Amino acid sequence: MKEKSFEKKTELLEAALNEFSSRKYEDASLNNIIKSAGISKGTFYYHFKDKQEIYIYLLKSSVNVKWEFINKNIKVSSISIGGDIFEIFKLQAKIGAEFASMYPKYHNLSKMFVKEKGNKIYDIAKNVLIEDNINPLNEITEKAIKKGDFRNDLPEEFIIKIINHLFAHFEDVFNSEDDMELENIIKNLDYYVDFMKNGLGNKIMQEDI
Incomplete structure (x- = not known):
């Protein structure tokens, strides 16, 4: 997307969010989006190449807004200061649920995205999100390793890869x-x-469960 702002940009993104949060990607209509936004096709194609580009743009925006919300709210919690990484993960989940309640369209967009598993668009979008490294999971995990939250007999690279894999495939389960x-x-x-x-x-933390 060209970064230049334009008239009715907000309307376009809102119309696209309404469409993609209520229909699967294949069923979502670009014509409906353009009509609802009240813009011409020329205006749309000047700023977005196609339906795929605006879809991925919305997914990235959703993830960014969600993590900004989580990071802002987790800093005011005492758990984020003194808890281990596993308590922080649970806290992030709870804050994420608060985010979903406040931004139901983003939550619905996420639900519709999960339904795309097995379709080409899912793999394309997932790869873009991973490449953009929007999720600050690596940084959080590295700090927890230095803090001693994990077993000391496991290599750091192994821990980071396993944590990333488990969270990346949560929706597969x-x-x-x-x-x-x-x-x-x-x-x-x-x-x-x-x-x-x-x-x-580590063994001491396992005894706390």
Whole structure:
């Protein structure tokens, strides 16, 4: 997308969010988006190459806004200062649920994205999000390693790769309609984090579970 702002940019992004958060990518209509935004096709194609580009732009925006929300709110919690990384993961999940309640369209966009698994657009978008390194997981994990939150018999590179893999594939395990309900997301993430803590956490922390 060209970074230059334009008239009705907000309307266009809102129309696209409405479309992609309520329909699967293949069923989403670019014509509906353009019509709802009240812009010409020429204006759209000047700023976006096609439907795929605006879809990925929205996904990236959603992830960025979510992590800004999480980081802002986690700093005011005492857990973020004194807790181990596994408690921080659980806190992030709870704050993430608060974000979903405040921004339901972004949450619905995420739910629709999960349904794209097995489709080409899912792999394309996932790769873009990974390449952009929007999720600050590596930095958080590296700090926790230095702090001693993990077993000291495991190499740092191994821990980082495993943590990234587990979180990147959470939705491969919990991908039913029920799993995408907010209360179930939090519950499953708690179980998931406890599972990680048992395998990766140091022995002293494992006794705290």
